[in-house]
Amino acid sequence: MSKLQRILSHAEQQCQINGSRLTDKRKKVLSGLLQSDRALSAYELVDYCNETYDENFAAMSVYRILEFLEQEQLVHKLNLANRYVACGHITCDHQHEVPQFLICTDCQSVKEFSISRSTLGSIKRQVEQANFHLVSEQIELNCLCKSCAAA
Amino acid sequence: MSKLQRILSHAEQQCQINGSRLTDKRKKVLSGLLQSDRALSAYELVDYCNETYDENFAAMSVYRILEFLEQEQLVHKLNLANRYVACGHITCDHQHEVPQFLICTDCQSVKEFSISRSTLGSIKRQVEQANFHLVSEQIELNCLCKSCAAA
DNA sequence: CTCTGTTATGTTACATCACAACATAATCAA
DNA sequence: TTGATTATGTTGTGATGTAACATAACAGAG
Numbered sequence A, B: 001m002s003k004l005q006r007i008l009s010h011a012e013q014q015c016q017i018n019g020s021r022l023t024d025k026r027k028k029v030l031s032g033l034l035q036s037d038r039a040l041s042a043y044e045l046v047d048y049c050n051e052t053y054d055e056n057f058a059a060m061s062v063y064r065i066l067e068f069l070e071q072e073q074l075v076h077k078l079n080l081a082n083r084y085v086a087c088g089h090i091t092c093d094h095q096h097e098v099p100q101f102l103i104c105t106d107c108q109s110v111k112e113f114s115i116s117r118s119t120l121g122s123i124k125r126q127v128e129q130a131n132f133h134l135v136s137e138q139i140e141l142n143c144l145c146k147s148c149a150a151a
Numbered sequence C: 001c002t003c004t005g006t007t008a009t010g011t012t013a014c015a016t017c018a019c020a021a022c023a024t025a026a027t028c029a030a
Numbered sequence D: 001t002t003g004a005t006t007a008t009g010t011t012g013t014g015a016t017g018t019a020a021c022a023t024a025a026c027a028g029a030g
Helices: A003-017 A024-035 A042-053 A059-071 A117-129 A146-150 B003-017 B024-035 B042-053 B059-071 B117-129 B146-150
Strands: A075-078 A083-086 A100-104 A110-113 A132-134 A140-145 B075-078 B083-086 B100-104 B110-113 B132-134 B140-145
Touching: A003 A024, A024 A042, A024 A059, A024 A083, A042 A059, A059 A075, A075 A100, A117 A132, A117 B117, A117 B140, A132 B146, A140 A146, A140 B117, A146 B132, B003 B024, B024 B042, B024 B059, B024 B083, B042 B059, B059 B075, B075 B100, B117 B132, B140 B146
Parallel strands: A100 A140, B100 B140
Antiparallel strands: A075 A083, A100 A110, A132 B140, A140 B132, B075 B083, B100 B110
16 A cells, blocks of 8 residues: 555544545645655646546635635635645544645745744744734744755 | 824934835835734735825835835834834834734734743744754744733 | 837636536435 | 545635846936
């Protein structure tokens, strides 16, 4: 059983537990993200699925499927790049911290990482001092990955 | 001389120093942002200018003008919201720190603020440990402002 | 002042993005 | 089997962002 297969079936089980279904189409979209080493836009996923599976995904469907996968915490939406990535921890069973993301502005590769609690805490404190309130701890940072920085 | 006037003429001087020109149209776009208490999209600015000045700005022009104003550091583009704000420090003469932004996801009001050097430093360190390199210290955070949080 | 290169703006056309609204199909539960 | 719920198909549209080319305004050299 390939790694991809394992992740997919794990995701399927998670959905069952949540009373939702990981349908064929949803699996295909998720696979697309899992097999990509970078963040993909909705329309890139449309193309990917149509080419790879010889299907006919409409953009609308992909948007809906992405929304679903997000709810199930199987993918993350990167607001800074308007792109999507598979969650890096699908096969983990524990509850995760809210992730932060490093996005390479050149090649769109993404690293899901965690800022230390204390740093996050001081960010939150400073935000509150400014009379705002953090909506989400999902912080996204524009970066260059190592190889793009070298070039 | 109104506050707006002062800011505009100061901006104009800055442009002259940089060997660029703050034309009439560019002034109008900048005024739009200066007078707004929230971040505006390019098309909102198109409408604003056309209504306020009875002109006929094309979207294309506004995009170009915004690009110019950004280069001159008179406005900032908020990638997270696809919107623009006037720089909060146009009239300051000293070099600024790179700003961070708190964006109210409800009303689009924006606060330009600065994370402490030490917090910023620890973010940068953690990013480097992850083998990425921060492209910009302009960090944008999705927030709720005080009044929207209350509602 | 005129010529010329540069910069700014006008205009048209188009590609992309995101989703609303409604129709049909598949699935589940009783 | 039937009715309710969920998933997908289909059509259309508003918003976004920009390329490509045309014209106009301006600044400096002669």
